Amino acid sequence: MKGLILFLLSFALVMAKAQNSDTFVRIKKHVYDDELSGPLPNADKTLSLCNQLRADGTWADIDYSSKSISLWPPGEHLDRLRTLIVAYVSPQSASYQQKSLYDKILLAAQYWANNRFESSNWWHNEIASPKAIGVCLILMKFGKEKIPTTLETPLVELMKRGDPYTKTGANKSDIAMHYFYRALILEDENLLAAAMEQLLFPIQLVNGKEGLQYDFSYLQHGPQLYIAGYGEEFLKGISKVMSYVRETPYAVDMKRLGLFEHFLTETYLPIIRSRYIDFNVHGRGISRPNILEKTQETAILQQMKLIDPAKNTIWNKALAKLDSVQAFDAEHIxxxxxxxxxxxxxxxxxxxxxxxxxxxxxxxxxxxxxxxxxxxxxxxxxxxxxxxxxxxxxxxxxxxxxxxxxxxxxxxxxxxxxxxxxxxxxxxxxxxxxxxxxxxxxxxxxxxxxxxxxxxxxxxxxxxxxxxxxxxxxxxxxxxxxxxxxxxxxxxxxxxxxxxxxxxxxxxxxxxxxxxxxxxxxxxxxxxxxxxxxxxxxxxxxxxxxxxxxxxxxxxxxxxxxxxxxxxxxxxxxxxxxxxxxxxxxxxxxxxxxxxxxxxxxxxxxxxxxxxxxxxxxxxxxxxxxxxxxxxxxxxxxxxxxxxxxxxxxxxxxxxxxxxxxxxxxxxxxxxxxxxxxxxxxxxxxxxxxxxxxxxxxxx
Incomplete structure (x- = not known):
């Protein structure tokens, strides 16, 4: 009898571990599908990036010594690495699973792993770079040849930046997002649970503090209006993670989903007029070119169709609004x-x-x-x-x-x-x-x-x-x-x-x-x-x-x-x-x-x-x-x-x-x-x- 009990306990543990493994596989596949949902890298661009990559894993036109606070040149290295990886893991790519491309990916990834580049702006160090590394490593899980553990380990170490528990609003979500990526890479249940807790924490109403307000405006950097900018990052980051964990034990609850959708449908989307948002809600971001034209919001809406398909009529209507073909006064409001x-x-x-x-x-x-x-x-x-x-x-x-x-x-x-x-x-x-x-x-x-x-x-x-x-x-x-x-x-x-x-x-x-x-x-x-x-x-x-x-x-x-x-x-x-x-x-x-x-x-x-x-x-x-x-x-x-x-x-x-x-x-x-x-x-x-x-x- 004792032996039977031990067998059943062991069997239950094995099954639980298998179920958890299946959950990680499913979430990673959702990340992979999302990252490949956009346009494929141009084949000529991929070839050009490969040809221009030097033997030491660098591109000559990137200033790796720069510590610029806004447009940080070293960040371009990770953007290009992701471009090469997408070309490698996408079945629609002309370079799909090519060994020569894989070797270039290892070369560029190794150079980044061997260094610790720093911007004078904490955001690049604690948000942008760790998130970019995480996406690259998850995508490579779907390659014919994987990133070797000896290279993946130091790259994961470089992701250990920032503390979501000390941040608020969109910054909290952004840092928690690369904790989430790291949990998927390592298949660490405890880290995933902690990341999810912090990712979903900003989906609550706060009174004058940074984040989503009781009037469904969004404040960041103190009580400062940021419906776009930080509010936009809140929407992008959380819609991503909600779509990644859909149909898993980590799926968002209905109360939080309702708050999120209210901000999206009643505050954010209505102030977009024929793809162009009110310049009042972008804070200092209005000093950036092209910022008022909202085209990336289509990704949020496509994710909402996966998260809450019962509201597809609403999501499709909003997608039509962002379509340049639709008349500027087509929305009845x-x-x-x-x-x-x-x-x-x-x-x-x-x-x-x-x-x-x-x-x-x-x-x-x-x-x-x-x-x-x-x-x-x-x-x-x-x-x-x-x-x-x-x-x-x-x-x-x-x-x-x-x-x-x-x-x-x-x-x-x-x-x-x-x-x-x-x-x-x-x-x-x-x-x-x-x-x-x-x-x-x-x-x-x-x-x-x-x-x-x-x-x-x-x-x-x-x-x-x-x-x-x-x-x-x-x-x-x-x-x-x-x-x-x-x-x-x-x-x-x-x-x-x-x-x-x-x-x-x-x-x-x-x-x-x-x-x-x-x-x-x-x-x-x-x-x-x-x-x-x-x-x-x-x-x-x-x-x-x-x-x-x-x-x-x-x-x-x-x-x-x-x-x-x-x-x-x-x-x-x-x-x-x-x-x-x-x-x-x-x-x-x-x-x-x-x-x-x-x-x-x-x-x-x-x-x-x-x-x-x-x-x-x-x-x-x-x-x-x-x-x-x-x-x-x-x-x-x-x-x-x-x-x-x-x-x-x-x-x-x-x-x-x-x-x-x-x-x-x-x-x-x-x-x-x-x-x-x-x-x-x-x-x-x-x-x-x-x-x-x-x-x-x-x-x-």
Whole structure:
């Protein structure tokens, strides 16, 4: 009997080990399939790399001594090694399983194993290089001839860099990913379990810390908006690993999958317009060429089809959106969201996207670091992204005038100044926020930066966005300007219905009711203002904004439109209405909009057609807004929407995110409303989000 028990125990151990081995084989095969899913290396390129590889395992054109922090030349060695390996292990390759190619792979791999190359940027040392080694070693498991243990062992030792337990957000996932690769190479169950725990750990909601927020924005490098960039790396890395471990005991649970999919489908994908993402969400990454065009996201979506095939309708629809063949306005969307943790607002329609980047004492302004985004001083001060076609801002950054970023109110310097603070710093202003009912809303920010003070607000109705500024003050010697847009010139500029395509530079005073159209965007002026406009060729370079990029001259014609508030403005203001997606003004639609207030204390706009009133109150007090008398004991952003004949909806948000309640008294004699409310405000992780109440009409 004892012998039988020992036999059964031994048999169970053998079976468990076999099952574990099968799991490792399955996961490695998923990695192999994923890595070979893209285009095969060009046969000529493979041959050229082989011919250029020297006897010592190096390529002559790579500077192996470089310690560059951004584009690190030695990393190219591992990229080329992977190219050779893919050509060797892919059955579709002309070089499949060729002994001569295998010998070149060993030569290049041995050179890397014999050295310990270091960049001055920890990211290359602790993330990029270990991940690249891991992919190469896993792929070689599928070669006719394998990497010898005497070579694999030192390469695996080079992967032992970085500690995921000390990192957050996307950095945690990236380091854990090469722990995951190392576990597969060694078939180490304990290491795989630890790697999976750290890989999936970022799929949780956090309150202001780095990572995925309760409003489903994404923050990294402190409380800094990074929906793309680090948020994108979060999506890429975790979708990969979830697809690798599908149908195994390590598969992701449904709760985490739901959070991940919500961020992907409700936050990230919607702000891509015809393959081009909002430049506001990329942090310092906007100083990199081609960064706004999103083509690699197709890999995420293909992986989601493997992970959650029940949602293939959603994934296929998103893939079509990234297909350049699909029309720019093919997506039917009608969404307004304010991200109270990220200080970011999106207003998305089939005809256009209009998004705003804010900042507050709770969030970091856009960062400079590693010599990137060196001119991005004003990239968080009410920056507006207006897209109709998608590529309006694609690769424009080298030629931008950086003190005229779209949407901002700034000092107009003779030349662009560098951003001195590195890695982001909290904004000085406390007031920043937005109210939303998911379809319409209002956002506002009290700018306090570089000697400029301004109360800036955006009122989002369906197709129209009313942009107001008040209390503009600056004692500096430079003129102060508010920039409506700075985008690639595409087609004629039309003033009051008359084409002026030969326009080069104009300064003029616009009257009430004047308008400009350019590239299917209308700019309407409900108040007289001094306007500047240029359509000139602007010149720059990528090096100008990113010290690791080319100094080659970049140029192109740019449409740049701004208000001139002159030198030392004191309590200056502005007003303009943007209607993207149209070529001419609809006078009746403009008459539906009524700007009731535009002061440093209150800004208020009503859309009479939609029966929506939006109000930004920077101070507690009593205010008159049309037929409404309004009294508040706290600053607030409010939206009143007529829902039916007997009630309306009051949406309210606390832009300071400090109060527990706000007392509101609403009086409207015409509608027979006289109501006092004490509105309980969301707290903790939801502080700043919108709370809604119903207001009865016709009752006192």
């Amino acid at each position: 009608e969404v307004h969201r304010h991200y109270w943790k990220g200080d970011y607002t999106t207003h998305l329609r089939k005809q256009f996207h209009f998004n705003v980047r804010l900042a507050s004492s709770r969030t970091n302004k856009s960062e400079s670091g590693n010599g990137e985004n060196v001119l991005g001083r004003n990239m968080s001060d009410g920056v507006t992204n207006i897209q109709v076609f998608g590529p309006e801002y694609y690769n424009i950054m080298p030629v931008w005038e950086w003190d005229k970023i779209p949407g901002t109110t700034t000092r107009d310097y003779p030349g662009d100044l560098e951003l001195k603070e590195q890695w982001g710093a909290l904004a000085a202003n406390n007031f920043a926020g937005g109210v939303s009912n998911d379809k319409t809303g209002a956002s506002a920010m009290s700018v306090q930066y570089d000697g400029v003070k301004a109360q800036k607000a955006w009122f989002f109705f369906d197709r129209e966005i009313v942009c107001l500024g008040a209390g503009i003050h600056c004692a500096a010697p430079e003129a102060v300007v508010t920039t409506l847009n700075q985008t690639w010139l595409n087609g004629p500029v039309v003033w009051n219905g008359k084409e002026m395509s030969a326009l080069d530079s104009v300064q003029r005073s616009v009257k009430v009711g004047d308008f400009i159209t350019h590239n299917n965007v209308l700019y309407y002026f409900p108040a007289a203002m001094n306007v500047g406009l240029t359509t000139k060729d602007q010149v720059g370079s990528w090096y100008r904004i990113n010290r690791s990029r080319s100094k080659d001259v970049v140029h192109g014609k740019v449409f740049k439109l701004w208000f001139d508030h002159a030198v030392a403005p004191n309590n200056a203001s502005y007003a303009y209405i943007v209607v993207p997606g149209i070529k001419t003004v609809d006078t009746k639609a403009m008459q539906q909009l009524k700007i009731w207030q535009n002061t440093s204390d209150i800004q208020a706009v009503e859309h009479k057609g939609s029966r929506i009133l939006q109000i930004v109150c920077y101070q507690a007090g009593t205010y008159q807004v049309g037929d409404w008398s309004l009294k508040l004991d706290q600053p607030a952003i409010i939206q009143l929407s007529m829902r039916e004949a007997t009630s309306m909806q009051l949406d309210l948000a606390d832009p300071l995110q400090r109060a527990k309640t706000v007392k509101v008294q609403l009086v409207n004699k015409q509608l027979r409303v006289n109501q006092s409310l004490e509105v309980s405000l969301p707290q903790g992780e939801y502080a700043g989000s919108t709370v809604s109440n119903q207001i009865a009409i016709g009752k006192k």
